[in-house]
Amino acid sequence: MISVFEAIRGALLTGDPRDKVMATRRLVRQWRKGDLGFAPNAEMPDRPAWPAELELLPPNRMPKRGRGGSLRGQIALWHSLAHIEFVAIDLALDMAGRFGAEMGEEFVGDFLAVAADEAMHFALIDRKLRQLGSHYAALPAHDGLWEAAMETRHDVAARLAVVPMVLEARGLDVTPGTLERIRAQGDENGAKILERILDDEIRHVRTGASHFARFCAKAGLEPKNHWKMLVQEHFRGALKPPFNDSARLAAGLSRDYYSPVV
Structure with missing residues (x-):
């Protein structure tokens, strides 16, 4: 098997x-x-395979x-x-x-x-x-998203803190505005796609936050403080408002997680 x-x-x-x-x-x-x-009998590659024709640029280019x-x-x-x-x-x-x-x-x-x-x-x-x-x-x-994965590849807590709880959580903040702009253009099909994605991403962030909390409980760590420490150590960007507080709360991220880090 x-x-x-x-x-x-x-x-x-x-x-x-x-x-x-x-x-x-x-x-x-x-x-x-x-x-x-x-059976844990296969190592994960440092980079996944992507389309050969995809041109990757630094974010500022x-x-x-x-x-x-x-x-x-x-x-x-x-x-x-x-x-x-x-x-x-x-x-x-x-x-x-x-x-x-x-x-x-x-x-x-x-x-x-x-x-x-x-x-x-x-x-x-x-x-x-x-x-x-x-x-x-x-x-x-x-390539910024995969750079974050490489930065946290040796620490599951850091990966959970940065990928679901920062990067995916940021999607909860920006997607509603994008959805409104697309709907204002008359693209109802596009709006429905983004509505579906937003609903699912709340659950994804909650999955990450839940496993992060379990990890901290087993390790005897206070989740919010440990999250802030890991974000400061491993996330190269800044947590920028405005925040979608209601979506973040539904995903298990209360405001006292992220407001002191701003």
Whole structure:
């Protein structure tokens, strides 16, 4: 019987976007059916495979998107969202594969569920891009999300603190404004996609926050203080308001987590 860790590694090393989505869905189905073992017999790659034609640029060299209502602006926006969701598949897979042996089967199952959601989000956005006459990897993208993964690859608490509880939580702050702009342009289909993503991301952040709290409880650490220490040590950016306090609270992040760090 193949192990879940081998299956995760295989999905991480799948570069074609549609094939990665299918590989992720397949391994999640196999895990839920009990068809995968739990032997930690496969190391996770330092980098996942991405489309060969995808140009990666530093964040400060990314081209401006243009006006949001123009076709060029719409394509740039949806391409940036596609990249976020594509990398999010790998972030969730890597979380399960890299730290699953240490954290246990429930942890693996929870983050494989996140990976399945991210694969669905990417598929929805990829379809949207193609309807606009473009596709993922047609434009440059930046590597900041995976840089955060590499920064925290040796510490599950740091990974939980930075990826779900900072980077994904930031999506809770910015997505409502993007959703309103898209709806104001008359794009109800796009608005529905973002509504679905926002609902799911609340659950994803809550998954990360819950496992972080469990880790701290086992280690005898106070979660909020340990989170602040890890963010200051491992997150290179700044936590910038405004914050979507209600969505963050629903995700398990009360304001006393992040307000003193601002």
